[in-house]
Amino acid sequence: xxxxxxxxxxxxxxxxxxxxxxxxxxxxxxxxxxxxxxxxxxxxxxxxxxxxxxxxxxxxxxxxxxxxxxxxxxxxxxxxxxxxxxxxxxxxxxxxxxxxxxxxxxxxxxxxxxxxxxxxxxxxxxxxxxxxxxxxxxxxxxxxxxxxxxxxxxxxxxxxxxxxxxxxxxxxxxxxxxxxxxxxxxxxxxxxxxxxxxxxxxxxxxxxxxxxxxxxxxxxxxxxxxxxxxxxxxxxxxxxxxxxxxxxxxxxxxxxxxxxxxxxxxxxxxxxxxxxxxxxxxxxxxxxxxxx
Amino acid sequence: xxxxxxxxxxxxxxxxxxxxxxxxxxxxxxxxxxxxxxxxxxxxxxxxxxxxxxxxxxxxxxxxxxxxxxxxxxxxxxxxxxxxxxxxxxxxxxxxxxxxxxxxxxxxxxxxxxxxxxxxxxxxxxxxxxxxxxxxxxxxxxxxxxxxxxxxxxxxxxxxxxxxxxxxxxxxxxxxxxxxxxxxxxxxxxxxxxxxxxxxxxxxxxxxxxxxxxxxxxxxxxxxxxxxxxxxxxxxxxxxxxxxxxxxxxxxxxxxxxxxxxxxxxxxxxxxxxxxxxxxxxxxxxxxxxxxxxxxxxxxxxxxxxxxxxxxxxxxxxxx
Numbered sequence: 001x002x003x004x005x006x007x008x009x010x011x012x013x014x015x016x017x018x019x020x021x022x023x024x025x026x027x028x029x030x031x032x033x034x035x036x037x038x039x040x041x042x043x044x045x046x047x048x049x050x051x052x053x054x055x056x057x058x059x060x061x062x063x064x065x066x067x068x069x070x071x072x073x074x075x076x077x078x079x080x081x082x083x084x085x086x087x088x089x090x091x092x093x094x095x096x097x098x099x100x101x102x103x104x105x106x107x108x109x110x111x112x113x114x115x116x117x118x119x120x121x122x123x124x125x126x127x128x129x130x131x132x133x134x135x136x137x138x139x140x141x142x143x144x145x146x147x148x149x150x151x152x153x154x155x156x157x158x159x160x161x162x163x164x165x166x167x168x169x170x171x172x173x174x175x176x177x178x179x180x181x182x183x184x185x186x187x188x189x190x191x192x193x194x195x196x197x198x199x200x201x202x203x204x205x206x207x208x209x210x211x212x213x214x215x216x217x218x219x220x221x222x223x224x225x226x227x228x229x230x231x232x233x234x235x236x237x238x239x240x241x242x243x244x245x246x247x248x249x250x251x252x253x254x255x256x257x258x259x260x261x262x263x264x265x266x267x268x269x270x271x272x273x274x275x276x277x278x279x280x281x282x283x284x285x286x287x288x289x290x291x292x
Numbered sequence: 293x294x295x296x297x298x299x300x301x302x303x304x305x306x307x308x309x310x311x312x313x314x315x316x317x318x319x320x321x322x323x324x325x326x327x328x329x330x331x332x333x334x335x336x337x338x339x340x341x342x343x344x345x346x347x348x349x350x351x352x353x354x355x356x357x358x359x360x361x362x363x364x365x366x367x368x369x370x371x372x373x374x375x376x377x378x379x380x381x382x383x384x385x386x387x388x389x390x391x392x393x394x395x396x397x398x399x400x401x402x403x404x405x406x407x408x409x410x411x412x413x414x415x416x417x418x419x420x421x422x423x424x425x426x427x428x429x430x431x432x433x434x435x436x437x438x439x440x441x442x443x444x445x446x447x448x449x450x451x452x453x454x455x456x457x458x459x460x461x462x463x464x465x466x467x468x469x470x471x472x473x474x475x476x477x478x479x480x481x482x483x484x485x486x487x488x489x490x491x492x493x494x495x496x497x498x499x500x501x502x503x504x505x506x507x508x509x510x511x512x513x514x515x516x517x518x519x520x521x522x523x524x525x526x527x528x529x530x531x532x533x534x535x536x537x538x539x540x541x542x543x544x545x546x547x548x549x550x551x552x553x554x555x556x557x558x559x560x561x562x563x564x565x566x567x568x569x570x571x572x573x574x575x576x577x578x579x580x581x582x583x584x585x586x587x588x589x590x591x592x593x594x595x596x597x598x599x600x601x602x603x604x605x606x607x608x609x610x611x612x
Contacts, residue, residue, distance in 0.1 A: 039406050101589040103539050107582025115576050263425035270418045
């Protein structure tokens with residue numbers, strides 16, 4: 001019982017917290033994949049940009065909460081600009097070109113950040129300190145806030161995609177962009193705004209996780225592989241699947257660290273992904289036949 | 293004999309290789325430039341091997357760094373234990389890379405497009421994680437301070453000049469093999485798979501077997517390139533296997549031109565020279581390289597050399 005409360009439960013919560021933030025990153029990735037057919041290699045860099053934009057905004061305003069609103073907006077604008085300038089000319093081309101293009105963009109962003117802010121590790125102090133007694137243990141307030149904020153956001157995104165006209169347009173574009181175009185919707189604008197939105201989500205996740213992790217130019221590279229695995233596990237293009245898979249990966253990773261060193265955990269996660277792909281290539285919720 | 297050699301090599305290539313053989317006698321070819329030429333030709337040949345997969349079969353591998361790195365480690369492990377024969381090192385590298393590549397190819401070729409890219413990436417990441425984080429083969433430092441391999445008794449490959457000729461020989465053999473493959477029936481089937489995999493299957497070809505075969509061949513050529521790398525660098529480190537290195541291989545192919553064989557060789561050499569020259573002036577050369585890649589994808593998708601074959605533009609359709 002002591003083991004459950006003292007070790008297992010905190011680790012489980014850690015997993016949920018990380019899974020929720022990972023879900024925000026993976027959700028954007030999977031929507032972009034559904035829309036443009038592009039696996040966005042620069043997504044990890046947008047996540048990283050979110051943390052650095054947070055540092056800048058906090059430096060100016062001294063407020064984490066302002067940064068939480070402004071930084072994603074800034075990165076969203078960067079995302080919109082990127083989409084219009086680089087991805088829009090590729091709409092009619094083979095999706096693999098998009099993959100290669102975003103790899104180049106990732107290099108530019110990563111190196112640009114290193115030039116501006118240097119390669120050092122940086123930290124953001126958590127805006128909420130202290131901890132709360134919870135189910136017989138104490139748990140840091142900030143992590144609880146992170147879990148709550150991410151969950152509310154994920155729920156809000158679900159509402160957006162099911163209840164609002166804009167969300168339904170995005171889903172329609174995922175399903176059949178040509179038909180949507182034929183119905184008179186400005187499809188390129190849908191693409192651009194969606195890309196901006198997914199960039200903002202990644203940035204938000206980056207800033208939310210910043211007080212727990214450290215900030216450095218390579219942080220996106222570390223995360224993006226995990227996000228890819230989440231998207232594949234959830235089923236490419238399936239939004240619900242991505243969120244579920246993010247929690248599964250977050251919790252699995254967190255629990256496995258109890259018994260293995262982190263490197264073994266990484267290999268185990270890769271192993272899980274390879275197994276799932278062999279047994280059920282479309283992932284948890286992927287549609288049959290999509291890219292199998 | 294001369295006629296058939298000419299057919300395999302091509303007369304333009306013969307001239308180029310003759311020029312490459314004479315290059316060390318050019319005035320101003322210092323040790324530095326010889327080593328630079330070594331790298332340029334080595335990575336040119338690696339990019340060409342990747343082109344078999346990317347350009348001809350339409351499969352983008354994000355895991356080629358693992359093949360390269362495994363080849364390098366195979367040589368390094370033997371050299372470290374005092375086995376100096378180059379031929380044994382190359383043979384060992386072929387076996388190691390071959391076994392691993394068969395495994396990867398078996399699983400990865402059942403998928404196409406982005407799944408293939410991501411599967412190769414994940415497999416490579418497993419290998420990287422193993423070498424980087426276990427101390428069996430030196431961990432993050434890798435294996436350092438290796439002796440030079442020996443071509444035959446009394447002929448160690450210990451000067452830049454000898455290494456240079458080794459890499460020219462490697463490039464030449466790889467070039468001839470790729471050309472024969474591409475010109476053969478096998479090569480035609482690969483292109484058919486790239487253009488329309490389902491149609492190739494309906495025509496009765498065992499598509500997966502062809503894809504596996506080309507994967508393994510491409511991996512073996514890349515592994516051989518890796519195997520001669522420690523002879524020049526005297527080390528093998530896990531950084532050779534980073535997935536961003538696989539990305540660099542892809543950049544080389546894209547710069548040169550998909551599906552041209554010659555293009556990627558030029559692209560690889562260009563990439564190495566650009567990196568060397570730019571990094572000697574500024575420390576943000578990756579930004580330049582990333583920018584070059586973006587510009588090439590946008591404005592020159594067929595690369596420096598790719599004016600004939602390229603992935604075709606397709607009508608707009610919902611990708612999923």
